[in-house]
Amino acid sequence: MNENQATWLSFLAEQGARLSESTTPEPIGFTDAAPINAGFIAPLTHLGLIAATGEDAASFLHNQLTNDIEHLGPGEARLAGYCTAKGRLLATMLTWKSGDTIYLQLPRELQPVVQTRLQMFILRAKAKLADLSDDFVALGLVGADAELLAPWFPVLPNAPYAKVDTDAGSLIRVADADGRPRFQWIAPLAVAKDAWPTLARRLPPAPPSAWRLTDIAAGMPTVVKATQEQFVPQMVNFEVVGGVNFRKGCYPGQEIVARSQYLGKLKRRMLPATIATVGVAPGMEVFAANEPDQPCGQIVNAETIDGATRCLVELKTAALESGGGLHLGAANGPLLDIGSLPYALIDPT
Template sequence: MATVPTSNPDLGSVRLSHLAALDVKGADAEKFLQGQTSAQVSLADGNFAPLTCFCTPKGRMLANAYLLRMGENHFRLLLSSTLLDSLANHLKKFAAFYKTELIALPNLTFIGASDKAQVIADQMALQLPEQIGTHTTNGHTCALRYPSETPRWLLCFDDGFDNHSDSDAAEIKDDEASRNAWQLEDIRSGLAWLTDAQQDHFLPQMLNWEALGGISFKKGCYTGQEVVARAHFRGQVKKRLMRVSVDTKALPEVGASLVSNDDKTVGEVVVSAFDEQGHVELLAVMNTKVTEEAMPVFLAGEPATLLSLPYAIERVDPEQLAVSLNA
C-alpha cells in the first residue's frame, strides 16, 4: 500500500505513466471500430473525442478509452497502459477481416497539465481545445480537454516532448505526488479507467459510462451490445460507481472490499488517491442499496463517507453531446 505523500501539489504539469495509446489505421478503420466499440465512431470527427469501451459478448468491459480521429482513416484510443496489449490482441482477432492495422504505442509521452498547459502548447505550436471532450492535433502532438472543475488537458507526444521543446521552461514534474494530484482530479470528476486488475468484470454502466456519454444506444450492433442495452432498458444495473472518502493513511489495493455493518461486501475499490489533508478519496463500484438504504460502509475497519459526483446517474447520449459542442 502506498503511503501519504509529503505534499499534494496543485495541478501544474506532470508526466503520466498510467496511459498508453492504440492506433487503428486503414481504409476500413471506421467500419471495423463501429462493430467493436460502444461509441458511434462517426462522432469522432477530429474535434469531439467520445468516450468509449470494448466489451466481451457478455457485456463485460475489456477496456474503456477516449476515441480520437487523428486524420483520414486514422483513429487513436487512449486507455490504461495495463490493457494495451490485451486489447490489441483481442481486436486483432477481428481486424484480420478488414483493411485495417492495429499499432500499439506503449512509449508515447503523456503530460497532464493545468496552468502550465498553455506554455507547453505554445512551445508545440498547438492550440488548446476549450471544451471538455474535444481535442486538437498538429501531426505529432495532440491535446485533449479533460473533465475537471479545474481546467486541465492531456497532451500526447508521438516522439517525445523533450525532442521538441524546453521541458525545464514548462516545469514538467515527474513524481508520485504530482501524479496523485492528477488522479485525484479524475476521482472528483467521477472518471475511472479500467485496469487489468478488473478486466472482464464490470458492465459499462457499473463505471457510470452511460452517464458520461460513453455508450451510444442509437448505433447498431457491437460486441456485447445486446447485454449492455438490455441492462439499461430493463433497469438491471444494481451496482454503480460511487465516490468515497476514508480517513486512512494508506491507499487501498484495487479491488479492496468495502463492507457493511455485518461485514458483507457491498463494493470494491477501482481507483484511489490522497486528498489535500492526507486522507483517501476513491471511486468504488458499490451496490445501489448503499444509497437506497443509507447503509453504513467501512473500508479496512474505517468508516467510509459517500461524496457527491459532478454528474447525475442518467443516460447521456454522445450524439447529443456532439450536437451541443457544435451549437
C-alpha cells in the same frame, strides 16, 4: 523497456523525478511536491496507446467499442469501452483521430492484452493495429492557460473532449476536475523534452498519481487489471460521462448493456469516497454494516493523499439507501465517507 521510454524516464530523472523500483518504473514524485489543488504538469507514463490504420479501421472499431467511432471527427475525442460478450468492461479508453489514424489510449498494463484481443477479430477487415505506447509522450496539464501553451497550440480546445492538432502533437481537453480545466498533450518525444522545462517553470511537476487523483475528482472511472470483467458500463457511470452510444450498431455485449439501460432503475452505481487509511486498491470489496455476510460493492480506482485514500467505489444503490455505514474489506473495516459526484446521475425511464 523501449528505448524511447527509457530515454523519457532518464530525462524525467534529470528534471528531479524519483522513479519507482520495478521492471516498469514510474515517476513517484519530484524534488518539489506539487499541490494537487493547484495547477501542475504530470508525465502520464501509466498510459499505453494503440494506433489503428487502414480503410476499415473506423468501421472495425465501431463494431467493437461502446461508442460511435465511424463518426469520430478530427476536432474531438471520445470515451469508449471494450466489453466481453456478457457486457463486462475489459477496458475503458480515450479515443481520437488524427490524420488517417485512430488512437486508443488505455492503461499500459492492459494495452497488450486488449490489442491482442482486438486483433483476433480483424479477420478480413482492412485494418492494422500497432502499439505506439513508447512512440509518443502523454503529458497531463491541470490549470494550463492559453498564454502558456501558445507556442505550441495557438488555439486551445474550448470544451471537454475537444481536440486541436498541430505539428507539436494533439492537445485534448478532458473532463474538468474541481472547476479546473485539464488537458492531455500527446507529443513526440523530442517535442516533450523541449517543452518540459518551459512548462515546469509555470506548472509544478507532479507524478502520474496526481493526475489519477484528478480523474477521481472528475468522477471518471478507469478499468484496470484488477477490475477487468467486473462492471457493466452503467455500474461505473460510463454512459453518464459519455462513454456509451445507445444509437449505434452492435458490439460485443451490446444487448446486455442496452438491457441494463432500459429495464428500469439501475441497481448499481459509482460514487466518490474518502477512507482514512492507506493501502486501498482497485478490486477491494466494500461491505454494508447491516449486511455483513456479502459485499455490496468494490473499489474502482484509488489513490493515497495525506495519509488517506480518495477513491471511486461501485455500490448497490440499495446499500446506499439503507442508511447503514459502508466499510472497506469487512463490515467492521475502515469507514467510507461517501462524497458527491461532479455530474448528475440520471436513471433511464
